[in-house]
Amino acid sequence: MNAVVVYQSKYGATKKYAQWIAESLSCDIKENKNLKAEVLLPYDTIIYGGGLYAESIAGVGLITKHLSLLEGKKLIVYTTGLTPVTCREYYDKLVAEKNFKGDSLSKIKVYHFPGRMFMNELSFVHKTAIKTLKKIISGKENPTEMEKLLLDLCDTEGDFTDKNALKNLLAYVSE
Numbered sequence: 001m002n003a004v005v006v007y008q009s010k011y012g013a014t015k016k017y018a019q020w021i022a023e024s025l026s027c028d029i030k031e032n033k034n035l036k037a038e039v040l041l042p043y044d045t046i047i048y049g050g051g052l053y054a055e056s057i058a059g060v061g062l063i064t065k066h067l068s069l070l071e072g073k074k075l076i077v078y079t080t081g082l083t084p085v086t087c088r089e090y091y092d093k094l095v096a097e098k099n100f101k102g103d104s105l106s107k108i109k110v111y112h113f114p115g116r117m118f119m120n121e122l123s124f125v126h127k128t129a130i131k132t133l134k135k136i137i138s139g140k141e142n143p144t145e146m147e148k149l150l151l152d153l154c155d156t157e158g159d160f161t162d163k164n165a166l167k168n169l170l171a172y173v174s175e
């Protein structure tokens with residue numbers, strides 16, 4: 001198997017999963033810093049990981065915007081976020097609709113893994129975004145279930161990364 005894992009990570013969780021995957025598969029690992037899709041051409045299996053930011057998967061356009069170029073390859077995307085992975089409506093609707101247009105999901109297998117967040121590590125812009133979101137939702141008289149969940153997530157701190165979460169992805173790569 002000729003595989004590569006590519007990641008885009010600001011706070012380290014997505015990078016950690018990429019390193020675990022690369023160790024398990026003994027495959028190449030690359031950081032997505034303005035990578036061109038052409039660098040993926042030598043590989044049969046491409047695993048892309050991106051942190052979730054306001055439902056967007058960081059840098060996933062490297063895969064989703066080049067599906068024709070990557071035709072015939074085994075394509076896998078994983079996300080890293082704080083929303084519990086059991087929250088299927090969030091991942092299967094919001095995240096799917098925002099990141100995967102048309103029939104792209106028929107060509108890409110997607111996995112979701114728990115990430116990490118510590119307020120004192122966040123950039124000024126991210127800290128402000130979280131505080132603003134909290135203020136907006138707290139001011140709502142009748143928040144939706146999704147808004148209540150978001151409010152909880154704004155107050156969540158911890159490192160929830162878990163190597164065992166990779167089991168299904170690794171099994172799929174080997175299929």
Ligand SMILES: Cc1cc2nc3c(=O)[nH]c(=O)nc-3n(C[C@H](O)[C@H](O)[C@H](O)COP(=O)(O)O)c2cc1C
Nearest residue numbers: 009010011012013014051054055081082083115116
């Ligand atoms: C500004 C901001 C927005 C975020 N938005 C989401 C989100 O929409 N969904 C989610 O599940 N987690 C969200 N998170 C949590 C991140 O996905 C989590 O910190 C993850 O570990 C980021 O990946 P990284 O550590 O590789 O950068 C957000 C975090 C920040 C700071």
